[in-house]
Amino acid sequence: MQNSQLEKDIILKAENISKQYRLGQVGTGTLSHDINRWWHEIRGKEDPYLKIGDTNDRSTKGESEYVWALKDINFEVERGEVLGIIGKNGAGKSTLLKILSKVTAPTTGSIKSRGRIASLLEVGTGFHGEMTGRENIFLNGAILGMTKKEIASKLEEIIEFSGCERYIDTPVKRYSSGMTVRLAFAVAAFLEPEILVVDEVLAVGDAEFQKKAIGKMQDISRGQGRTVLFVSHNMAAIKQLCTKTIMMENGMVVFEGNTNDGIDFYLRSNEYEGYKGTYTNDNIKESGIVSLALIDKNNVIRTEFGFDEQIFINVNVKVNEQHLKSQLAFRVEDRNERIIFTSELKLLDYIKSAGVYKFAVKLPEKFLVPNQFHLTFGLHVPNVELIDFQKECLSFEILETGSEFHMYSQTDYGCVFVNCDWKFL
Amino acid sequence: MSPNNTTNDWLFEITPKNKFFSLNLKEVWQYRDLLFLFVKRDVITVYKQTVLGPLWYLIQPLFTSVTFTIIFNNVAGINTGKVPPFLFNLAGITVWNYFTSCLNGTSDTFKANAGIFGKVYFPRLITPLSVVISNLIKFGIQFLIFIAFYLYYYSQGADVALNGLVIFFPLLIVIMGILGLGLGMIISSMVTKYRDFSYLVGFGIQLLMYLSAVMYPINLIKAKLPDYGWIVEYNPLAYIIETSRYMLLNVGEISILGLTYTFGVTVAVFFGGLLVFNKTEKSFIDTV
Numbered sequence: 001m002q003n004s005q006l007e008k009d010i011i012l013k014a015e016n017i018s019k020q021y022r023l024g025q026v027g028t029g030t031l032s033h034d035i036n037r038w039w040h041e042i043r044g045k046e047d048p049y050l051k052i053g054d055t056n057d058r059s060t061k062g063e064s065e066y067v068w069a070l071k072d073i074n075f076e077v078e079r080g081e082v083l084g085i086i087g088k089n090g091a092g093k094s095t096l097l098k099i100l101s102k103v104t105a106p107t108t109g110s111i112k113s114r115g116r117i118a119s120l121l122e123v124g125t126g127f128h129g130e131m132t133g134r135e136n137i138f139l140n141g142a143i144l145g146m147t148k149k150e151i152a153s154k155l156e157e158i159i160e161f162s163g164c165e166r167y168i169d170t171p172v173k174r175y176s177s178g179m180t181v182r183l184a185f186a187v188a189a190f191l192e193p194e195i196l197v198v199d200e201v202l203a204v205g206d207a208e209f210q211k212k213a214i215g216k217m218q219d220i221s222r223g224q225g226r227t228v229l230f231v232s233h234n235m236a237a238i239k240q241l242c243t244k245t246i247m248m249e250n251g252m253v254v255f256e257g258n259t260n261d262g263i264d265f266y267l268r269s270n271e272y273e274g275y276k277g278t279y280t281n282d283n284i285k286e287s288g289i290v291s292l293a294l295i296d297k298n299n300v301i302r303t304e305f306g307f308d309e310q311i312f313i314n315v316n317v318k319v320n321e322q323h324l325k326s327q328l329a330f331r332v333e334d335r336n337e338r339i340i341f342t343s344e345l346k347l348l349d350y351i352k353s354a355g356v357y358k359f360a361v362k363l364p365e366k367f368l369v370p371n372q373f374h375l376t377f378g379l380h381v382p383n384v385e386l387i388d389f390q391k392e393c394l395s396f397e398i399l400e401t402g403s404e405f406h407m408y409s410q411t412d413y414g415c416v417f418v419n420c421d422w423k424f425l
Numbered sequence: 426m427s428p429n430n431t432t433n434d435w436l437f438e439i440t441p442k443n444k445f446f447s448l449n450l451k452e453v454w455q456y457r458d459l460l461f462l463f464v465k466r467d468v469i470t471v472y473k474q475t476v477l478g479p480l481w482y483l484i485q486p487l488f489t490s491v492t493f494t495i496i497f498n499n500v501a502g503i504n505t506g507k508v509p510p511f512l513f514n515l516a517g518i519t520v521w522n523y524f525t526s527c528l529n530g531t532s533d534t535f536k537a538n539a540g541i542f543g544k545v546y547f548p549r550l551i552t553p554l555s556v557v558i559s560n561l562i563k564f565g566i567q568f569l570i571f572i573a574f575y576l577y578y579y580s581q582g583a584d585v586a587l588n589g590l591v592i593f594f595p596l597l598i599v600i601m602g603i604l605g606l607g608l609g610m611i612i613s614s615m616v617t618k619y620r621d622f623s624y625l626v627g628f629g630i631q632l633l634m635y636l637s638a639v640m641y642p643i644n645l646i647k648a649k650l651p652d653y654g655w656i657v658e659y660n661p662l663a664y665i666i667e668t669s670r671y672m673l674l675n676v677g678e679i680s681i682l683g684l685t686y687t688f689g690v691t692v693a694v695f696f697g698g699l700l701v702f703n704k705t706e707k708s709f710i711d712t713v
Contacts, residue, residue: 021711031619098710102439102546105707111439119545126541130470139466142459143545 009079011227012100012117012195016109017073019095019251023065069095070251073109077195077244082221082228084242084259086235086266091248093231094199100229101197115194115227118145129173133164133183136172140187154190161216162186163209182209189216196220199231211407217241235263235306235399236406263401267304268296275303279377279393287323288388289377290316290356294396306401307370307417311363313394317379319347320354326381328359333392335372340415367416370400441707453548463555468562482566486522490515497640505642507584508674512574517639519571520669523564523598524605524662525630530556531609532626535617535709542710549706550699553609557602564598575673590679591672601665604691610698614705618712638663642670642677661687 022033040046070092077083085093098104100111101119126143127136137158141151151158159168162183164175172180198217214237221228221241232238238245238259245262247255247269255265278301279292293314296302305311317328324347331342343361351357375394379387400406405413453460472478490511497503498510505513531553535542538552578585615622636657638646643663647654657663664683671679 034618098543099439103543104710105439105441108441110441112435113438114434114436116436126545128466128470130473131466135466139462142456142462143541143547145456145547146458147455148458148461 008076010076011079011114012077012229013112014073014075014100014109015112017070017096017099017106017111018068018108019070019092019099019104020107021067021069023067068251070099070106073248073251073253075246075253075256077227077229079114079194079227080221080225081244082217082230082242084238084245084262085229085231085248086233086238086245086262087248092251093248095251096248097197097199097229097231113195116145117195117197118188118191118193119197119199127172127180127184130171132171133162133168133175134159136183137187140184141191144188144191145193146191150192158186158190161189161212178209185209185213189213189220193226195227195229197229214240214407234406235266236402239263239402263306267306267309267399267401268300268302275372275395275397276393277301277303277396279390281390284318284388286320286387287318287326287379289328289379289390289393290318292316292375292377292390292394294375294394303396305396305398307368307398307403308365308401310365311396313361313363313375315359315361315377316356317347317359318356319351319379323379323381323387324348324351324354326379326385326387328377328379330361330375330377332363332368333374333376334415338415340368340373366403368398369405369413369415369417370398370403371415372397449548453550453554456547456551459547460551460555460558463551464559464562467555467559479566482563483570486515486518486567487570489518493518493640503641503645506676508676509578509583509585512571512578512583512585512674513670513676514640515571515574516670516673517666519564519567520598520601520666521634521637521639521662522567523560524601524665525634526560526563527557527602527605528609528612528626528630530560531606532612533616533623534609534613535705536613536623539710550702553606553613553702556609557606561598561602571673586675588672588675594669594672597665597669597672600688600691601662603695604661604665604687607691607694607696607698610702611694614701614709617705617709633660633662636660636663638666643667644678658683661690 073092073096075083085096087093095104097119099106101117103119126140128139131139134155137155138148138151142148159165162179162185164179164183164186167175167179172183175183217228217230218241220226228241230238230241242259242262245255245257245259246253247262247266249269254269255262277294279289281288281290284290291314293301294303295312295314296305297310297312313330315328319326327344327346329342329344332340334340345359345361347357350359373396374392375396376389376391377393378389380389381387403417405417472481475481477484493514494510497514498505503510534549534553534556542549575585612622612626637660638657643657646657664680664687667677668679668684671677
């Protein structure tokens with residue numbers, strides 16, 4: 001016991017995991033590579049195609065046919081830890097999980113484990129439409145590594161958790177897709193491996209079931225001390241569940257540490273194509289908006305913000321003598337071009353002469369709901385002249401990082417959060 | 426919590442390649458319930474939503490035997506000796522069918538199960554094994570119909586009799602299943618990358634039937650085609666079919682040398698198949 005307090009109780013250890021894929025199609029070209037590879041192998045030489053390969057950035061055109069989906073991944077997981085794995089699409093998260101769950105082997109490196117790993121990569125694997133719900137529970141459970149006895153002893157609980165009692169002796173092909181997923185998740189939730197690998201299961205099912213699923217996962221990790229590896233784009237779920245987070249980018253681990261820092265890192269580094277964090281116009285002759293920038297509290301330009309973060313907009317505006325009476329205004333629209341609000345500033349309250357001036361405006365935290373937003377800026381003299389008008393010159397996204405309403409993520413519950421005063425009478 | 430965490434007390438390790446020959450039978454044994462459930466699934470779902478259901482198991486060999494009897498015995502005039510030609514053909518076809526269903530069922534293991542293999546790990550060997558076992562049940566049903574006709578012809582006074590060696594018949598069937606499994610594993614591994622092999626199996630099995638003494642006795646081909654008879658003699662399947670007819674109907678001949686050869690080939694093909702299968706299962710999902 002003393003010893004284990006000094007040393008960490010590592011249950012899973014990944015050492016230099018790399019995975020190479022060949023792009024393109026299998027054809028006669030692959031045959032010649034196969035023969036070449038085999039020829040190297042029988043002479044005891046190294047695989048000639050392992051030395052080449054680009055990093056995995058899907059947006060740039062690579063030069064090699066071979067690509068490294070994962071490159072030198074190292075991490076350790078302690079017993080009872082819930083490790084969140086985050087990153088953009090194509091960062092290598094799913095490949096890593098596939099290797100962990102032994103679906104495919106790494107090209108180099110090794111993973112060492114002290115416990116049985118079971119994966120929930122995509123639930124409902126091996127469901128057979130012609131068989132009843134009950135029969136499928138047994139089949140699916142066995143595929144996931146349970147014995148018949150284990151399943152039988154938990155059958156009642158599984159059926160109850162799924163909420164499909166009424167249909168349990170009906171062939172699964174008659175189920176709605178939601179019911180299939182519920183049943184499948186229920187089976188997987190009662191697995192008892194030491195390490196559970198979960199990929200985005202929470203994206204399915206209705207709000208009530210998602211809540212149930214997150215609760216079950218919390219039980220598994222906290223109550224039962226099981227280790228969970230959890231991949232998700234849902235920062236709220238990551239924040240709620242994970243004790244430690246790694247972030248992946250282009251097949252490499254770029255961050256490893258505590259979850260809050262990890263989510264910050266994710267938001268900061270995640271500059272999506274399509275969002276505009278800055279705007280500049282160097283050709284203003286008389287008056288107009290010179291530049292705009294969306295920044296966070298640390299003065300970093302960003303286009304993605306957590307719902308609980310303050311957002312600042314820095315504005316440089318140029319005014320000449322005749323426009324001193326003008327007003328600087330912006331409005332916020334959501335993805336559906338709904339105008340959320342408009343805000344204005346009378347320049348005359350601050351300036352007395354022509355020049356270029358800097359302003360900063362703060363959007364409050366916990367105000368805009370998770371969604372994509374556009375900002376339209378304008379400089380005008382009310383009812384007289386529109387001096388400058390820049391439609392949708394900035395855009396950004398508010399991410400769900402654990403708001404009260406995160407379980408309703410698919411539903412439209414409004415544009416802003418309002419702290420209403422509820423009174424108990 | 427063990428105090429010796431720093432030492433090598435890992436439960437298992439995931440590495441790029443399997444050791445040259447790691448069968449991992451222990452793991453297969455742990456998943457025996459899955460094997461059983463796969464077999465059950467195959468058996469109960471095969472003829473769902475059909476009117477005749479399991480009768481289809483019987484219709485196919487009966488019609489084939491009738492056709493063979495008309496073409497090969499009545500038209501071409503192959504002599505089956507004292508045994509009624511229909512019974513002769515039915516015996517050959519029943520046994521042959523088991524082989525082809527094993528080979529067909531296992532040869533697209535990876536391709537057909539790519540969806541499930543791509544999501545969850547279990548010993549891949551379970552899948553072809555379940556095919557061989559569920560086909561054994563199908564074979565059992567087909568064999569019952571053979572017995573029924575056997576009794577019918579017997580009661581009609583046909584000169585058919587079991588050979589005492591018939592007690593080894595189950596062993597023969599097991600060997601045949603293993604041979605089909607072995608070949609199927611080799612082909613399924615090749616198909617993952619080069620689909621050409623699945624076309625090869627399609628017509629290859631048909632051609633192989635003509636070389637496997639299904640509708641003629643071995644000594645007939647040796648007598649009629651002395652120059653090409655060796656092709657049949659090198660075919661291990663021909664010995665299995667010939668020997669099963671010898672056991673069941675007491676016709677033809679039994680060749681100890683031939684059976685030893687068959688056994689040797691089966692063992693070689695089976696272990697070769699395991700080896701290739703084992704190598705493929707680790708990363709086939711990247712190419713399939």
